[in-house]
Amino acid sequence: GAVVSxxxxxxxxxxxxxxxxxxxxxxxxxxxxxxxxxxxxxxxxLMATSNEGSKATYEQGVEKDKFLINHASLxxxxxxxxxxxxxxxxxxxxxxxxxSGNEQFFGPGTRLTVx
Amino acid sequence: AQSVAQPEDQVNVAEGNPLTxxxxxxxxxxxxxxxYVQYPNRGLQFLLKYITGxxxxxxxxxxxxxxxxxxxxxxxxxxxxxxxxxxLYFCAVRDEGTGGGNxxxxxxxxxxxxxx
Numbered sequence: 054g055a056v057v058s059x060x061x062x063x064x065x066x067x068x069x070x071x072x073x074x075x076x077x078x079x080x081x082x083x084x085x086x087x088x089x090x091x092x093x094x095x096x097x098x099l100m101a102t103s104n105e106g107s108k109a110t111y112e113q114g115v116e117k118d119k120f121l122i123n124h125a126s127l128x129x130x131x132x133x134x135x136x137x138x139x140x141x142x143x144x145x146x147x148x149x150x151x152x153s154g155n156e157q158f159f160g161p162g163t164r165l166t167v168x
Numbered sequence: 169a170q171s172v173a174q175p176e177d178q179v180n181v182a183e184g185n186p187l188t189x190x191x192x193x194x195x196x197x198x199x200x201x202x203x204y205v206q207y208p209n210r211g212l213q214f215l216l217k218y219i220t221g222x223x224x225x226x227x228x229x230x231x232x233x234x235x236x237x238x239x240x241x242x243x244x245x246x247x248x249x250x251x252x253x254x255x256l257y258f259c260a261v262r263d264e265g266t267g268g269g270n271x272x273x274x275x276x277x278x279x280x281x282x283x284x
Contacts, residue, residue, distance in 0.1 A: 102271060157270065
């Protein structure tokens, strides 16, 4: 149980285009989902916390107009990287938690490469 | 604010020997502590957690960790390392004392290399 999926696993796009990444909790309802960014050989940096049916809470320094997060249902959150640039290339990982949970379950990650 | 320190960027150990990956934390309230493992180009896999109760926590794949409140540490250990344990290990903490919700703060990661 507690499986989280991400789609796509890998995406390459041209600079200036937008990319949408999906995060799904497959066998549980996740009231809260988290989006992280990981640069090579570095730790995970929390970008935003997404609660179902409400606006995401962004961490300091994360541009909310560039990284659009939607959490429309208890099993799906999406991250859209708008007008992507090469510096947005990174590994994006989502996680989800139960309504009363103290543990996060992580997706397999999405490798974004912006040319 | 909550923080986690993993003082070693890399740990090398011979297969069959015991391994320790260090982690110290700082929180204002009660800590919830986690260890995750990451293989290349993959997401994080949960190993174990400390919430309350026994200080020695046993987790997946033979790993265990000991919560030490006085030293604010939560070192990851395994009695006998395997080559397949080679991966990137992350310690994480969640502070229940400041209304931080279930936001995790991760350490910088420790690359474990187990050699034959």
